[in-house]
Amino acid sequence: MNLSRILAVVLRQFFLIRGSPSRILPMFMWVMIDMILWGFITRYLNAFTNSGFDFVPALLGAVLLWDFLTRVMHGLTMAFFEDVWSRNFLNVFATPITISEYIAGLVLASITTSTLGLIVMVLIALGFGLSFFVFGLMFIPFLLVLFMCGIALGIVGISVVLRLGPAAEWFIWPVPAMLSPFVGVFYPLATLPIWMRAVSYALPPSYVFESMRSIVHGGRPSLLALAVSAGLALVYIVLAGWFFNRTYRYAVHVGLIARYSAETVS
């Protein structure tokens, strides 16, 4: 892989973000709103229930982790959409850049933007009294698994848009919201009906949120569950890469790269 070509994708994203409030604000805005909203909800629940149970790590921690996954996915797809919106496919894919270099560039761009979002979320969470010592060192593998899932979802998302055309971006934005009921962000998987639980077991974030709840309730996280989730996330990244590569090859075969805005599928 050629580092210069990978960094070109990241630099392009940096140039675009640097001079554009409409790109900078969404990186913080939604996570800020979510964290502030859930921060006050947890405060209210703590005061109202008076049960002694601390809702802050259970709910606010869950929101933080889930928003992080969403930011990672959106960071990757946004970097790709910049090429869609500026009709830049022909210019980019006629360069020597390889598919793995292009994806690596999108992932690096996503790491940068999602890290900024994470910092804002952590600061707000600290303001609401969320102590990351509750999770201990497990917080790092939690984040890593969710990061990998966000990347896999992002790659699948851009594959769909590459295949179906610019209008298909509508499908991509709500994907995390559609998955959230299955992964048990706010409730144990046992709450779900059996068929939903079957789906949950195939989704790595389910293991993360189950482990997180176990820690909050004073239990020990299952290292096996974490290993399974990391393994699953890795498999999904490989599958997503394979899917994008296949979609790209199809696009080159039928001439979609050169006539992308024609949306030939419709």
Add this chain to the structure above:
Amino acid sequence: MSQTLRRHYHDCFSMNGEYVLSVDSLRKNYGDTVAVDNVSFHVKRKEIVGLLGPNGAGKTTTINMILGVLEPTSGTISIEAVDLASQRSRALSHTNFAAVYAPVPGNLTVYQNLRVFGMMYDVKSLTRRIEELLREFDLLKFRDTKCGVLSSGEQTRVCLAKAMLNSPCLLLLDEPTASLDPATARDIRTKIRQFAAQGSGGVLWTSHNMYEVQEVCDRVLFLSHGKILLEGDPKLLPEEHGKTTLEELFITVAREPLTLALE
């Protein structure tokens, strides 16, 4: 000649082979429609080849296949003797292009676009190369201007600067002067001729301006219905086929290709 360009020319010269581009038995089908039909041609070093033909003749399809963004149904393409199908990245590092339908992103400045694409082509001494191109294409005053607000002629100059970033051995130009005023178009033609004459690179050029083709191209290929119908020196071809001008010959190719095919 700039230092970077001189070094690049040395690189091109050090390559083996007479041709910068070899296209052999190229074919592209879209279902039952044949867009390009068994086309073979080459571009030599220092040569400017015009790819002519009416709309829908298969010119852009051919160029897209050479750029690696469209897979041929059959046939082979070699750029600097590197097979495009099996060594895409290496083959494309020797080429670059400018086309009216592929402007650089309008939301980046001229400098930012040249920087990003220069990195994608892994251009060495990129900062110096960008400065050279900004001067050469009279873009210094637009350095920090977003490309989207430039006039179409200025945007074309940016695209051409982008196309020259890696001093390609094979330069593909799809109607590069279509939106330029006559004076700027003449300057651009001079630059392209210089590029071919001073270095070892070759140029594949499409244009609907027959005056321009006659002035610039060493050889032309007339495409019609995906096939090469005629090939030769643009200054001699009209007379060889009983026409007074290249434009007249072009119109015959567009309207009555069979009369030429039967000659």
